[in-house]
Amino acid sequence: NAGVTQTPKFRVLKTGQSMTLLCAQDMNHEYMYWYRQDPGMGLRLIHYSVGEGTTAKGEVPDGYNVSRLKKQNFLLGLESAAPSQTSVYFCASSLGLLNTEAFFGQGTRLTVV
Amino acid sequence: DAKTTQPNSMESNEEEPVHLPCNHSTISGTDYIHWYRQLPSQGPEYVIHGLTSNVNNRMASLAIAEDRKSSTLILHRATLRDAAVYYCNFPLYGGATNKLIFGTGTLLAVQP
Numbered sequence: 183n184a185g186v187t188q189t190p191k192f193r194v195l196k197t198g199q200s201m202t203l204l205c206a207q208d209m210n211h212e213y214m215y216w217y218r219q220d221p222g223m224g225l226r227l228i229h230y231s232v233g234e235g236t237t238a239k240g241e242v243p244d245g246y247n248v249s250r251l252k253k254q255n256f257l258l259g260l261e262s263a264a265p266s267q268t269s270v271y272f273c274a275s276s277l278g279l280l281n282t283e284a285f286f287g288q289g290t291r292l293t294v295v
Numbered sequence: 296d297a298k299t300t301q302p303n304s305m306e307s308n309e310e311e312p313v314h315l316p317c318n319h320s321t322i323s324g325t326d327y328i329h330w331y332r333q334l335p336s337q338g339p340e341y342v343i344h345g346l347t348s349n350v351n352n353r354m355a356s357l358a359i360a361e362d363r364k365s366s367t368l369i370l371h372r373a374t375l376r377d378a379a380v381y382y383c384n385f386p387l388y389g390g391a392t393n394k395l396i397f398g399t400g401t402l403l404a405v406q407p
Contacts (some may be wrong), residue, residue, distance in 0.1 A: 186338075215395060223340065224382070225397040240394060272338050276395070279386045280327045281346075284395055286338035 184208050188287035190241030190271050194268050194287075195263045195294045203258040213276045214256035215284070216248060218269040225272065231256055232279075263294045299383045304402040305404065306366030307373045315368040322363055330357065330368050332379040333400070339382065342368065346347055378405045 197269040205214065212233050217225040227240030227289075229248040238247045245267060247259045256275075260267060270291050276284040300318040307313040317403055319328065328356040330342040343350055343357045345366075356369040381402040 213395075217397070224380075224399040227394055227396055230394050238394070241396065255394075274395070279395070280325070281344070283329075283341035283344065284331075284339075286340065288338050 186273055186275055186285050186287040188267075188271075188290050190290060191288070192291050195207075195260075197290065197294060199263050200259070200261050201263065201292075203271055203292075204248060205256045205258070205275075206264070207256075207275040207285070207286060209255055209275065209277070209285065210253070211275035211277050211285075212253075213275075213279055213284075214250065215274045216244065216256065216258045217247075217272045217274065218267075219272060219289075220269050228258065228271075263292075265294045268292060268294045272284060298382055299398045301381070301383055301398060301401045303399070304404065306404045306406065307370075307377075308406050309375060310372050313370040313372075313373045313377070313403065313405075315381050315403065316365065317367070318365045319383065319385060320364045322364070322385055328357070328359060328363075328366050329384050329386070329395075330355070331382045331384070331397070332377075334376075334379045337341070339397075342381070353394075363364070373403075373405045375405050375407060 186207045215230040216228040226242045231237050232252040234253040249257045270289045273287045274284045329344040331339040333339040346358045358367045380400040386395050
């Protein structure tokens, strides 16, 4: 049982480059989330999805786009990377919202130079 | 958005109980209180959640105040492996909003 898998685990980008982070879950979960975590800080919600074909903005959505074309996958895109987007990105999924637990991936460490 | 308040850091000795507090004065009557922890260099992991009455599982116990404006995560016998950041939160929902927001958490240090 793989759970939540994030690809890639590490990436270095140059300013202005674009990239897509992939989050895949095999638990048939409806809810999926993307967070970023800066050094010594807590998690901040970027975007989330409450089901296939839906997306919504979180706390810090600027500079990011997302898509949920398939229920099991949640993609996070950076169109033009900036050094301020250097962070560790975590994906999570949950079956529901109120009375269920969220499962997290191991993170993607992104450095923008 | 709803907020939770936790101490920035706490210390404990190995094999002693640890009580991690959380204030959530804006919680509504149907909000579940969730606790997660994040070990160094890992993604967060679920610990426990509850609504009104106290909850126990293999990892911890959750004590919820009668007015539900605060809760306490209890680790009965801290081990070195319990050193982590502990997050208290509750999902936000209603209308077009359904999301899980995290606060800054409590960094727990466990001394041998």
